[in-house]
Amino acid sequence: MAKRRVMFTFPQELIREPVIYNLGQQFKVVGNIRRADISEDKGWVVLELEGKEEDIEQGIAWVTSKGIRVDPIIGDIVEG
Amino acid sequence: MSYATALRCRKCGREYPLEPRNLCNFCFSPLEVSYDYKSMAKAVSRQKIAAGPPDMWRYHDMLPVGDEVVNIGAGFTPLIKADRLGRELGLDELYIKNDCLNPTYSFKDRVVSVAITRARELGFDTVACASTGNLAASVAAHAAKADMKAYVFVPADVGAGKLTGIAIYNPVLVTVNGSYDDVNRLCGKLVEKYSWGFINVNLRPYYAEGSKTLGFEVAEQLGWHAPDCVVAPAASGLLFTRIWKGLDELSMLGLIKEVNTHMYVTQAAGSSPIVSAFEAGSLHVNPVKPNTVAKSIAIGNPADGYYALRVARQSGGGAGAVSDDELIEGMKLLAQTEGIFSEAAGGVVIAGLRKLVSSGAIKKNQLTVAFITGAGPRTQEIVSDIVQPLAIQPTLESFEEVVGENV
Ligand SMILES: Cc1ncc(COP(=O)(O)O)c(C=O)c1O
Ligand SMILES: [Zn+2]
Numbered sequence: 400m401a402k403r404r405v406m407f408t409f410p411q412e413l414i415r416e417p418v419i420y421n422l423g424q425q426f427k428v429v430g431n432i433r434r435a436d437i438s439e440d441k442g443w444v445v446l447e448l449e450g451k452e453e454d455i456e457q458g459i460a461w462v463t464s465k466g467i468r469v470d471p472i473i474g475d476i477v478e479g
Numbered sequence: 480m481s482y483a484t485a486l487r488c489r490k491c492g493r494e495y496p497l498e499p500r501n502l503c504n505f506c507f508s509p510l511e512v513s514y515d516y517k518s519m520a521k522a523v524s525r526q527k528i529a530a531g532p533p534d535m536w537r538y539h540d541m542l543p544v545g546d547e548v549v550n551i552g553a554g555f556t557p558l559i560k561a562d563r564l565g566r567e568l569g570l571d572e573l574y575i576k577n578d579c580l581n582p583t584y585s586f587k588d589r590v591v592s593v594a595i596t597r598a599r600e601l602g603f604d605t606v607a608c609a610s611t612g613n614l615a616a617s618v619a620a621h622a623a624k625a626d627m628k629a630y631v632f633v634p635a636d637v638g639a640g641k642l643t644g645i646a647i648y649n650p651v652l653v654t655v656n657g658s659y660d661d662v663n664r665l666c667g668k669l670v671e672k673y674s675w676g677f678i679n680v681n682l683r684p685y686y687a688e689g690s691k692t693l694g695f696e697v698a699e700q701l702g703w704h705a706p707d708c709v710v711a712p713a714a715s716g717l718l719f720t721r722i723w724k725g726l727d728e729l730s731m732l733g734l735i736k737e738v739n740t741h742m743y744v745t746q747a748a749g750s751s752p753i754v755s756a757f758e759a760g761s762l763h764v765n766p767v768k769p770n771t772v773a774k775s776i777a778i779g780n781p782a783d784g785y786y787a788l789r790v791a792r793q794s795g796g797g798a799g800a801v802s803d804d805e806l807i808e809g810m811k812l813l814a815q816t817e818g819i820f821s822e823a824a825g826g827v828v829i830a831g832l833r834k835l836v837s838s839g840a841i842k843k844n845q846l847t848v849a850f851i852t853g854a855g856p857r858t859q860e861i862v863s864d865i866v867q868p869l870a871i872q873p874t875l876e877s878f879e880e881v882v883g884e885n886v
Contacts, residue, residue: 404507408765433506434490436763443763445507470766472507474782476666477609477634477659478679479587479714479775479824479853 401452405459408468409442418462419446426450426458445472482519483543486510486684489786497543499601499681509783510684512543520732525703528695528734535589535692541728543688544596549625553588554692556580558700558848563816564829569836572846574706576697577819579854583620583644585613585775585822586718586852590689591678595621597685598676604628608678609666611774612641613853618678619648630675634662637774641857659769679715683782690718694725697848698735705730705738707845708796710832712824712852713744713753714776716787722850723790742796743841744787745831747771747806747823753784757791757798764788772803772861773823775853797840801830809833810855810862820855828852 407418414437419430428450435444448455459469486495490508503510522540531537535554557577565573578586591614598606607630608618615631622629629650633642634657646652655662670680679686698705705726713719723742729735746754749771756764764784769777781787791798801809806823809830814820821829828849835841855862871877879886 404502434508441761441763447507468766470780471663471667472502473667473670473680474715474784475659475663475778475780476670476677476680477611477632477662478614478778479611 400449401455403448403455403459404472405446405448406470406472407444407446407462408470409437409444410466411440413465413467414439414442416465418465418467419444422448422458422462426454426461428454428458481543481545482514482516482522482540483512484515485513487513499603499676501681501683509786512684512688514541514543516728516731523732523734525699525734528699535592535689535696538692538695541691541695541732542593543685544593545600547596547599549592549595549599549621551582551588551592551620551624553581553592555696558697559817559819561817561849564813567812567816568833569843570841570847571844574697574701574846574848575813575817575819576693576848576850578693578850578852579819579821579825583613583616584854584857585617586690586693586850587613587617588621589692590686591617591621593689594676594678594682594686595625595627598678598682599625599627601676603674603676605630606676606678606682607631607669607673609633609662611637611777612644612857613775614679615645615650616648616857619645619650619652622650623648632662632666632669634659638860640860644857683717687717687721690721691725691728693718693850694722695729697722698726698729701846703735705735705740706848707739708741708743708841708847709850710743710745710828710835710841710847711850712776712827713746713781713784713787714778715781716744716753716783716785718852719744719787720783720790723794740794741841741845742790742794743831743835744791744796744798745827746798746800747773747776747827748800748802749773750777750779751800752779752781753787754798754800756784756788762788771823773806773827774858775822776824776827797835799831799834801827801834805830807862811865813851814855819851821851822853822855822858823861824853825851825855
């Protein structure tokens with residue numbers, strides 16, 4: 400099993416969608432939420448994804464295709 | 480000796496031993512070194528610091544490493560009273576902290592000196608980093624001095640000119656053919672796979688502390704006073720938070736009075752997630768795709784963005800973003816008034832300062848320090864349009880014809 404630490408940033412219209420639930424159902428990727436802030440007009444979730452490497456890849460591609468930003472928690476490693 | 484006691488989560492407060500680790504296992508927030516300030520306070524004094532070496536290690540007692548340091552002479556760079564530039568911008572008391580004058584020409588020598596020292600203490604024989612220039616050069620130079628192996632990953636589109644300033648120290652220099660995101664992704668995997676001291680990843684809490692010396696030095700150089708205003712650039716946001724922490728610690732240790740410094744963060748508009756969050760009144764930094772000539776500070780997903788934002792807020796400071804044209808004007812202005820050739824990040828600071836003064840955020844009589852964090856020559860191609868020499872033949876006639884008779 401692989402793990403990936405990511406942040407999802409939701410646009411307003413997607414805040415109410417059960418994206419993390421669907422990740423589990425459709426891609427067998429379990430999302431373990433560590434921090435989150437969701438309000439009426441914006442939202443972000445910090446979580447660890449756990450599953451098979453290829454399922455995580457496909458799951459992230461699906462989440463991204465819905466219009467949700469997916470970024471690594473670690474931030475950009477390449478510095479000036 | 481070191482007064483560091485633990486790594487502490489900035490969000491939830493959980494503590495970890497002083498090991499190679501950058502994130503809290505529970506909430507994934509950044510870890511920070513905490514200290515036994517009581518004992519530290521007994522060990523430090525203005526006199527002892529003033530009698531120390533003329534480099535950043537005069538503040539050794541306030542850094543998280545033991546006695547044997549990897550020192551190529553970083554720090555204790557000049558603080559210049561910038562009267563000409565001040566007049567131009569409308570400030571009575573403007574100072575430039577000139578960190579171009581570090582061994583590898585940027586402030587990164589401060590952070591790397593601490594990180595490599597800690598890496599060696601932790602038993603690493605190999606260090607690594609991914610960088611478009613400044614960090615890579617500094618890591619390679621310090622690894623050379625420490626007789627450690629260094630892996631340095633550079634995006635393949637970084638100009639060949641920059642590679643010389645890295646390769647000269649003989650690291651394992653790897654150019655990665657791919658986008659900036661590809662290089663980031665690869666590095667994420669390298670970090671997991673290899674047991675290296677990854678300078679700005681698993682050594683990040685130690686690395687961060689090196690930038691406190693910028694705050695220490697400025698206060699010492701101002702006669703043990705904190706400035707009224709600080710203007711500094713941000714990429715990941717770490718430097719900005721540590722200038723503040725440096726001032727705060729000096730006051731906590733009783734070396735300066737209470738700190739009322741207003742902290743202003745500046746970014747290039749093409750990569751300004753922290754400034755955007757500040758302006759939006761948000762506490763969440765939304766990552767962006769960078770697009771600016773200021774490559775050294777082009778970080779779209781800043782690991783410490785939230786904390787930089789908080790420092791700007793809590794200190795009663797602010798934020799400013801400038802266009803590429805404005806930052807290049809800033810570089811030229813700094814060179815042509817104070818004789819300091821900075822890189823793009825310095826142009827961002829000067830152009831940002833100009834905006835902050837004209838908007839009234841920074842007042843004429845406030846003692847302001849602008850942090851110039853890297854030198855110009857490594858990226859001189861971005862201002863190559865200034866080269867317009869008057870070409871003549873080696874005769875007086877030609878000189879007078881081309882340059883004019885009223886010289
Ligand atoms: C010249 C220069 N200034 C400032 C920075 C910003 O550093 P930080 O990532 O700590 O915000 C960098 C590095 O990324 C840099 O190279
Ligand atoms: Zn935590």
